[in-house]
Amino acid sequence: MVHLYYDSKTGNVQRFINKVIQITGWQAHKIEESLEIQESGHLVTYTTKLGSMPEKTKMFMDNHADKIYSVTSSGNRNWGRNFGLAADKVSEDYDIPLATKFELSGTMEDINQFIEIIKHQYNDSKRGSKKLDIA
Template sequence: MIHLYFDSKTGNVQRFIDKVVQITGWQASKIQKDMIVEESGHLVTFTTNFGKIPALTEEFLTQNSNRLFSVTSSGNRNWGRNFAVAADKASAMYDIPLAFKFELSGTMEDINQFIEIIKNQYYDSKRGSKKLDIA
């Protein structure tokens, strides 16, 4: 079973996750303060303040990065080079492969592409491979 952990402020990531879960049946858990994960999985978050990792996501990463196979972020293309940059920053800071970036709550094409990436691109639990870095 694939596990997704997500942070959503405006509901965009929540809508994206809801569609992914509806299609796949994967498990999804919204990040909570002081959350410790028992099942390894994938993180989906958002980018805030024109290029920052949300505080709750950062706390989650500090406590759980060793249990994450990949990171994905939503963003707004109006932010230019800062589009969904939270994923880039989390990937670099915590050595987690970058899986995908999508705008706002994503299109059906984005959702299907994300599902295919998660199903087919992460190869092991060691995170030794950067094969996910295709975003």
């Protein structure tokens, strides 16, 4: 079973996750201060303040980075080179492979691409490999 851990502020990541679990049946867990994870999985977060990692995501990763296989982030292409930058920061700060990035709540193509990446590159891996990153 694939576990997804996600942080959502405006609902875009929540909508993306809802579509993914509807298609796959995977387990999704919203990041809350009290969340303790038992199963390794994948992080999906959002980019805030024109390219920053959300504080809740940072606190989660400070406590659970060893159980996260990959990171994916939503963003807004209007931010140019800062698009989805939270994923780059998580990847760099915690040595987590970057799976992909998507705009706002993602298109069906984004959702299908994410599912394929997780199924074929990171599922049950030992944290994946940076050379597999396609974002």
